[in-house]
Amino acid sequence: LKMPEPTPQEHVYGVSKWSDLGYSTIDMLYLRPVRWFHQNVVERLRGPAYPYYHRKFGPVKTIDQCEIQDQVCFYEAEMAFLREKRIDTMIVEILHDRLTRCIAYEGRIDALDKCAKEKDALFESHTNWYQKYGEMGVPHSCIDAYMKQKHLMIWMRRHPEVDLKGWAIEREYENKAKEYIKSIPMPMEIR
Amino acid sequence: MVLFSKFRPLLQTVFKPTQQIQTIVKRWSSERRMRMMISEFNERKFFDLFHYYFLIGLVPTFCVVFYANVFVGQATLSEIPEDYEPRHWEYYKHPLRRFMAQYVVQPFDERYEISLHAIYTQVMRDQLRGLERKVRRLEHARGDNKGWFYRPEVDNLSELELKKAAERSEGYSAMLAPRELPPPRSWPVAPKTD
Numbered sequence: 001l002k003m004p005e006p007t008p009q010e011h012v013y014g015v016s017k018w019s020d021l022g023y024s025t026i027d028m029l030y031l032r033p034v035r036w037f038h039q040n041v042v043e044r045l046r047g048p049a050y051p052y053y054h055r056k057f058g059p060v061k062t063i064d065q066c067e068i069q070d071q072v073c074f075y076e077a078e079m080a081f082l083r084e085k086r087i088d089t090m091i092v093e094i095l096h097d098r099l100t101r102c103i104a105y106e107g108r109i110d111a112l113d114k115c116a117k118e119k120d121a122l123f124e125s126h127t128n129w130y131q132k133y134g135e136m137g138v139p140h141s142c143i144d145a146y147m148k149q150k151h152l153m154i155w156m157r158r159h160p161e162v163d164l165k166g167w168a169i170e171r172e173y174e175n176k177a178k179e180y181i182k183s184i185p186m187p188m189e190i191r
Numbered sequence: 192m193v194l195f196s197k198f199r200p201l202l203q204t205v206f207k208p209t210q211q212i213q214t215i216v217k218r219w220s221s222e223r224r225m226r227m228m229i230s231e232f233n234e235r236k237f238f239d240l241f242h243y244y245f246l247i248g249l250v251p252t253f254c255v256v257f258y259a260n261v262f263v264g265q266a267t268l269s270e271i272p273e274d275y276e277p278r279h280w281e282y283y284k285h286p287l288r289r290f291m292a293q294y295v296v297q298p299f300d301e302r303y304e305i306s307l308h309a310i311y312t313q314v315m316r317d318q319l320r321g322l323e324r325k326v327r328r329l330e331h332a333r334g335d336n337k338g339w340f341y342r343p344e345v346d347n348l349s350e351l352e353l354k355k356a357a358e359r360s361e362g363y364s365a366m367l368a369p370r371e372l373p374p375p376r377s378w379p380v381a382p383k384t385d
Contacts, residue, residue, distance in 0.1 A: 041261070042260075042261050042264075045261060045262055046261070046262060046263075046264045047262060047263055047264065049264070049266075049267055050266050050267070051266055051267055051268070051269040051281070052266035052267070052268060052269070052281055052282060052283060052284050052289075053268075053269065053270075053271045053277045053281055053282055054268065054271075054282070055282045055299075056271070071310045071311075071313075071314050072307055072310050072311055072314070075306065075307060075310055076307070079303070
C-alpha cells in the first residue's frame with residue numbers, strides 16, 4: 001500500500017538567470033547542508049527502523065440495517081458515514097490538486113488539450129460528491145443522506161431521459177472555450 | 192530577540208548629540224573627554240533574564256526534539272501482520288506523537304467505546320424509567336398490590352370496603368351471610384392469648 005505523494009517541484013535550469021541564481025543560493029545555503037547532515041550524521045546514528053500501521057475500521061451496520069430505536073447502532077452508522085464523507089472529500093481535493101498541477105505544468109491554454117483526463121476525473125468525482133452529500137442543509141445526519149439517495153433514485157426512475165451530471169453542458173463549454181481561443185487572430189509561430 | 196542589542200545604536204542615531212541632556216561632554220583637558228550616558232544596567236539585566244528564562248525551556252525541548260528526529264527516527268508504513276492487533280500508539284508515525292499517544296492522551300478507540308457505553312446506559316436508564324412509570328400507573332389504577340416501595344400497613348376498612356363493593360356488584364339477595372370479624376392483629380406485636 002503505497003500512497004502516491006506529490007513530488008517536490010523540480011527546478012528547470014535555463015529559464016532565466018535570476019531564477020537560477022535564486023535556486024543556487026537556496027541550494028547552497030539550505031539544501032546542501034541539510035542533505036550533507038542527513039546523509040553523514042543522521043543515517044549513521046539512527047536506531048533500528050520500526051513500523052506504524054494504517055488504522056482499519058471494521059464493517060458496521062448502516063442505518064438501513066439498524067433496528068428501530070437502537071441508538072448505539074445509529075451512532076456507529078453515523079460515525080461510519082462521517083468517515084466516508086471525509087475520505088470522499090479528500091479524494092475530491094486530491095483530484096483538484098492534480099488538475100491544478102497539470103495546468104501549472106502545461107500552461108493555461110495547452111491544459112485545454114492535455115489535461116482532459118484530470119478534468120473529467122474531477123468533474124465526475126465532484127458531481128458524485130454533490131449527489132451524495134450536497135445540498136442537504138447544515139447540520140445533516142446519515143438519515144438525511146439516506147433519504148436523499150432514496151428520493152434521487154425515485155426521481156431518476158421517473159425521469160430517465162434527464163442528464164443529471166451535465167456532461168453535455170460540460171463538453172459544450174469546453175468546445176466554446178476552444179473555439180474562442182481559435183477565433184483570436186494570432187500568428188502561427190505562437191499558436 | 193536576537194536583535195535587541197541594535198536598539199541602543201538606533202536610538203543614538205535618532206537622538207543626535209546636539210541635545211545637551213543626552214550627552215554631556217566633560218573636558219578634563221583639551222584632548223581627554225568623557226561622554227555622560229544613561230546607564231545600560233537595566234537593559235543588560237532585562238536581556239540577561241529574558242535569555243535565561245527563554246533558554247531554560249528551549250534547550251531541553253531542542254535536545255528532546257533533536258534526539259527524537261535524528262537518533263530514533265520516524266516509523267515506516269507497513270502492513271498489519273496476521274494474528275496481531277497493533278497497540279493504539281502504533282498507528283502514529285512521529286516518535287514524540289507516539290509517546291504522547293502512549294502515555295499522555297486518551298486512545299482514539301477508547302473514546303469511541305466510551306461514547307457507545309454512554310449511549311447504551313442512557314437507553315437502559317430511559318427504559319427503566321418508563322417501566323417505573325408504567326408500574327406506578329397500574330398500581331394507582333388497580334390498587335391491589337403492595338408495591339416494592341410500599342410499607343405494609345393493614346387497612347381493614349379498605350379491604351372491607353372492596354369486599355362490600357364486590358358483593359354489591361354481584362347483586363342483593365335475601366340470604367345475607369353473617370358479617371365476618373376482622374383478622375387478629377399481627378404487627379407490630381401479636382396480642383397475648385391467655
